[in-house]
Amino acid sequence: MSDERRDSRGRQRGAARARGERTRTAQAPSQRRRGSDPARTAAFDVLREVDASDAYANLVLPPLLRERGVTGRDAAFATELAYGTLRLRGRYDAILARCVDRPLDRLDPPLLDVLRLGAHQVLGMRVPQHAAVSETVGLARERVGTGPAQMVNAVLRKVARTPLPEWLDLLRAAAPDAVTASAVVGSHPVWIARALREALAGDGRDPAELDALLEADNTAPRVTLVARPGLVSVTELRGQAPDGMRLDSGRWAPTALVLGGQDPLLLPAVADGRAGVQDEGSQVVALALAAAPLEGRDARWLDLCAGPGGKAALLAALAAQRGATLVANEVAPHRARLVAKALRAVPDGVVERVRTGDGREVGEQEPGAYDRVLVDAPCTGLGALRRRPESRWRRTPADLSALTGLQRELLSCAIDAVRVGGVVAYVTCSPHLAETRLVVDDVLRRRRVDGVPDAERIDAPAALRAVVAPGVDLPLGDRADAQLWPHVHGTDAMHLTLVRRVR
Template sequence: MSGYDGADRRGPDDRRRSGGDDRRGGTDRRDARGRQRGAARSRGEQSRTAQAPSQRRRWSDPARTAAFDVLREVDGSDAYANLVLPPLLRERRIAGRDAAFATELAYGTLRLRGRYDAVLARCVDRPLDRLDAAVLDVLRLGTHQLLGMRVPTHAAVSETVGLARDRVGAGASQFVNAVLRRVAGTSLDAWLDELRTDAPDPVTAAAVVGSHPVWIARALREALAGDGRDPAELDALLDADNAAPRVTLVARPGLVTADEIRDGAPDGLRLDPGRWLPTALVLAGQDPLSVPAVADGRAGVQDEGSQAVALALAAAPLDGRDARWLDLCAGPGGKASLLAALAAQRGATVVANEVAPHRANLVRKALRAVPDGVVERVRTGDGREVGAQEPGAYDRVLVDAPCTGLGALRRRPESRWRRTPADLTVLTGLQRELLGSALDAVRVGGVVAYVTCSPHLAETRVVVDDVLRRRTVDGVPDAERLDAREAVRTVVTPGADIPLGDREDVQLWPHVHGTDAMHLTLLRRTR
């Protein structure tokens, strides 16, 4: 059975739900001339249009079609929207306001999918997983236009119906029309009040309204509390995850300055200073590759939080020589490039290790502007083996560990719907092994930065505590925590009062710092 069979199955006591027919009640739907009528028309509830059938939209505009195709690719191929949409827009020559509309429609729908599915579940008379997947994506796109964008109701409905007719079929378009009119019949505030009221507990309410899986909302709330923050900040954190992130550039020290980037930027390009770091610039809406320094590798696209943890590793106090650095999990190369630029200024060298060959190629590309001789090599291999292969060979080691990515959900909104609690078992085991390898690879007196783009306690503090416990002899571990807060404070813009909490490790937050939720622990090898 298709996901859009029939027009309306609402009973007399259920005026909101839509999606079937009146055959169960035996209603005669033939008119006086014996012609079969639709369910809605037989009750006199149909939405008429002044347009003749030949004049009705039978296709969708390019921006909406692009957004739909992105959602289908994300669902069907586990692709990431930020990798699919830009080339699609270029291929179809969608630019300017149309490109901005397609971007907001695609990303906004992905971010708020959980909220919209909860609304749609109240407007359709069957479980959403019984709907055709393409039809469900059309409904989500229409709902975002109605409840999340400044699109007039008539345009949102008619254009989305046209999209359904063009991409899925005439039957789907009738179903989409009926459902979206039910969605439009209630305001966003009223929908949100209903979702909160129906939730069994406050965290579930926050998760549904804030469009996150409940398990993620619970984990984020625990992480807030573990960082000494008020768990009531959960709503603000989820809202920050649902806001479009700014594009932030990094001026790689010694290769280019922030002022030089501004001076070389095309006319009309707006670049604002970063909130915390002198290396950061915020780009307002344009393609980063239009900036010459980005195109040639002297600068790059990098979140301010990601910049901060790499800069903090380079600033951490060190005993003894400072000549050889390692990025243990270097792909795709943003932090490796920043470290290499800093190493060049100090006469140090960098080894970048990456397990995946295609990501190792991305690292090489990111390092193209670094002076010759600074990067010893881009090593393709398993980071878990480096400590045994090169024990005590490095002075500074970065472990940017693979993680759930719960700290970057605003950038990759589809990740929240793909991750499950089961992922933690695999990832935390890998994180422990990588951190252990890094501590083996660093010399006594050297420093290791353990970094995740996740605030989940199981991936951050628990991993570090467990690794140190396993490396304890006579009650004393072979590494000690450094105050990561002090290292971060030394690299921020003078006068920037960055809030860093009461613990030695650093946890950044989207709703507090405007960055991804990066975690940083600094460890110094002691024996």
């Protein structure tokens, strides 16, 4: 954008005003929205931080709201506006592209973010259309200039003229194939939608569930707490709830409670580390490793990729009950500090150490030293897109090659580190076949001693069913590995394979 189109404060002006021409609206100057409210401004600033600095909304928004004193309903509005816009960005961009007279990539990024925020209010929130348009125009006038504000007004009025169901029908009709249609309407990159469809089929599920899965990714998850066994019980945790805080039983894990409102840090057990915030899928895969049948001693456990420490803390609590110890390894020093913080409530002597180092070296340094090993492998995170909505727009297929190579090395190292008869849990927060089944297949195929495999899969679904709440039927496929799904289980899409060292 040329300097001639900027005013003295650096804001963009309309073409007519840049030429010295005056434009008028039907509103009197006193009626025009000059700026926006703190909630919308906060949501806009989060989107700019996510775009400009590759930040994560869940790390940016809470401190920003605290600093600006945005609380209560305004904070809830800002949260839904920011997160909802990030989740449904792909859908809104497809709609905006039909209402803007130039390619979206030619718009200034701040202006495009304003349009996305406005589209979400018009189509995705219970905001009266006139308020959604006028407040967004005020935000545009304040943050990107008067000229763009006029454009925002015109574009959002076009968006508002068509109800959402009709927009979605138009988008589906324009797509070249069914998967692309699902991706655009469900606001996911097409490559991710294709990968998820293949993963559904690979798990023995109907690929037609794709739309339900994408919709689940676009639904904000409830906060789930873990009561770490031996440190605090579910009953004790419930008893700590202040007035107005609702805690419901988890669907699967006996350690889980679902938070119905308020800050979890208001619970003393969360504040001091006896409990924590942890997805129920993450809880049950850790519980399954601890419950997997073992031959021989059960004294020393390893979390190979422990950061930020949720699974390590749950395993350490379980180890304490059995007289076992845990070593937690994490390659990144700042994440190792998070692990140490997560473990602060574990009794002395249970955690041997929080080791900072490359997990691929542990098997060579300590061969056969552990009875149970968790490999919570670095992955694309496609199973947690409902929690980190911006991730879907950052990941590319090129990420897979580097990650799957690392995943193979870590799994092979874990098998080296476990003793004969011991068990390794290979876990990813991704259902992508290239990160799950194909990694395990390749590692087991290569691991042979005198032509005989030295490790084998064991029944992961059976281990999961053994740890869920009594009387609960956990729906899983009929394979040896196990895949959880947001639209089926209400958890992140956690994958679990259990491997026993046999030679």
